[in-house]
Amino acid sequence: MNRKTDFNFTPGVVGYPVLFILAIWIVFWIEVRFGVNFNYLGIFPRKLSGLLGIIFSPFIHSGIKHLFNNTIPLFVLSMALFYFYKSISWKVLGYGFLFTGFITWLIARPAYHIGASGIIYLLASFLFFKGIFSKYYRLVALSLMVVFLYGGLLWYVTPIDPEISWEGHLSGLIVGLFFAFIFKKNIAEPPKYIWEHPDYDEEEDDFMRHFDEHGNFIEKLPDEITEDEQEDKIEINYIYKEQKNKKD
Known part of the structure; x- marks a missing residue:
């Protein structure tokens, strides 16, 4: 916490x-x-x-x-x-x-x-x-x-x-x-709590931010992705699904 x-x-x-x-x-x-x-x-x-x-x-x-x-x-x-x-x-x-x-x-x-x-x-x-x-x-x-x-x-x-x-x-x-x-606007904010799961992995979370809930790569819009990036997207997407299958 x-x-x-x-x-x-x-x-x-x-x-x-x-x-x-x-x-x-x-x-x-x-x-x-x-x-x-x-x-x-x-x-x-x-x-x-x-x-x-x-x-x-x-x-x-x-x-x-x-x-x-x-x-x-x-x-x-x-x-x-x-x-x-x-x-x-x-x-x-x-x-x-x-x-x-x-x-x-x-x-x-x-x-x-x-x-x-x-x-x-x-x-x-x-x-x-x-x-x-x-x-x-x-x-x-x-x-x-x-x-x-x-x-x-x-x-x-x-x-x-x-x-x-x-x-x-x-x-x-x-x-x-x-x-x-x-100085009414300068009021101290109440404490904010951030709860972290004991199994939370920050690196994995950062990696997964590049995908939507279906496992599709979403870092860039489709019309912004070049052919090389499209190939990288497919490869990364494949790696991600393999890792997910192993965890499941």
């Missing part, structure tokens, strides 16, 4: 999320070690200088609790993205990075918005809706797992806590849903 599937585990499935998280922790270590504060590099809505935050804000966190709360879901969700949607993972992550930050820049309150929460909501939203749209049991199961693990995140797309950038969360949710529609 041969199995064909788009789901393949590669080093990047774990490696890329680890590198991303490592970069976030290094930035936080620099802040603590050298007593600096990078909050001014966050997204500040509707100011040109605040556009820099679209790139830098996901790497900046207000404290160890904020950083730890983002680390685990970011690792789990990004790993799922690279495993189940390898062909479009960088497009989702790269464009999502930019669009989530830009929407936050457009709609958020006038304050510095920092943290990787917007990316987490982007990934959770994309994985959930994409799996539902696929109607493929593995991806639907992934969607249900996302709901089970991170369904509580939905509360934080509303202004229930003034210290939380709910605008960034909402932006990620919107972009994830949008991408699930945009």
